[in-house]
Amino acid sequence: MERHIVSVSLGPHAVAEAREAVAEPVADVGITVGAGQLVIGVADAEPTLPDLAQAGAGLAMVAELAADYNGEVSAEPTVGCDGKVVLVRFQVPS
Template sequence: MVAVSVGPGAVTRAREAVAGHLTDAGVAPGSAFTDAVLLVVSELVTNVLRHAARSPVTDVGITVAAGHLVVSVADTEPRLPDLTPAGMGTGLLMVAELAASFDGAVSVETAAGHDGKAVLVRFLIPA
């Protein structure tokens, strides 16, 4: 997990941090899978900048286990996104489609012990 200060350069810093972790996890740089994961990170951090402007930082992380990769982007905004197809904006809809293209899904969890949430995007890592 890496804490990224919200503001100019946040998307770039988040993408760079995740790209390094992907390489460490054995995911091929420049692959369609890597591009999809980095696009998801970009969109989720952009959503924090647009919809959780009071959040001073966003925590971005990835977890790799049992052939799956999970990207998490957390902020301190208590309002949860609507993850229904009718309720998602263009960006979240794209995130859901990218996840689905790798047998994954999007979910949201409330933060434990404080206001906020984490948007989780699960992917099946291609063989």
């Protein structure tokens, strides 16, 4: 198994800007491994889906890191409640 540790420097206002970007600053984070994939999901109560083509700095950084490891980023409405989930999927080497 090859292990990668990624460390990303954030600007001093990144957390404050992220808090102001959503009405509810609480998010649920989930990590799932199965069916040959590692899936990382971040869900919040904000129903507006992000425009992945014109993402803000944080989501753009996530997309860049995902691309570096042949991953993909998507966003979809949550099931059963208002909100959205941003998913990052990676293929697990066999």
